[in-house]
Amino acid sequence: MQTLPELYMLNSCPFCWKVRGMLDILNIEHKKIPVNPMKAKKTLPSAPEWTKSPVWRETDGEIIVDSTPIMQFIDQKYNDGALWNTTDEARRDHWLEWLDSKMSKATIPILYGSLFSALRTTRRVAKMEKFGFFSRQIYAWAGFPIMWGFIARKRVKKDGRKPKQLWHDLLDEFIGAFNDGQFFGGESPDMIDLVAFGYVSSIEPYPQFSQVTDHKAGMTWFKAMKEASKA
């Protein structure tokens, strides 16, 4: 009998961090179930239709997939939709789309964009994940050429900016969209803050995060978000 809702997740997955930030801020008791990406088809309750992480499973067995819909579901069920509700839907929808298309694509360049950073990241990932020893080794050593060789290099080249510059530009743009208050949502965070917080948090465990921490306004917001999730 499942007594708590479950989050199927991967520590290295930025989309999972989006949901994790929301669970922290709303203080929702849940169980985290690590997913071994090489066994996702067997582990995820949404398979075979959906084999990506995160997946959310309610205690009554209801399954929700895809990070943004999961966040909307959780906000609705546990929080009366207060994080999603706004008086300016066009602004919210525009920035949600911006985050899920632009910021989401910036995590791979900073983590895997150079040979050295890709090596550091894959080894850190292998340490951080909870799946078995052999899977972790395969992930670390096979993941590295895939992430660096095929995905990250292409993305960095296409963008033309160094990953650090890309992040500073993104944070300038995001913080520039704030009205009054220290959050996108004003005096307190809203769904858009949480989506951005998830993407930024997903790079925090890695040494490359130091390239982001010298963005002053970005870090002031990031720290305020952390405080909000502890409160």
Ligand SMILES: N[C@@H](CCC(=O)N[C@@H](CS)C(=O)NCC(=O)O)C(=O)O
């Ligand atoms: N749009 C999805 C993307 C999720 C996603 O791509 N997750 C990755 C891990 S970071 C994954 O599970 N990839 C495996 C696959 O694509 O089969 C979301 O926001 O949840």
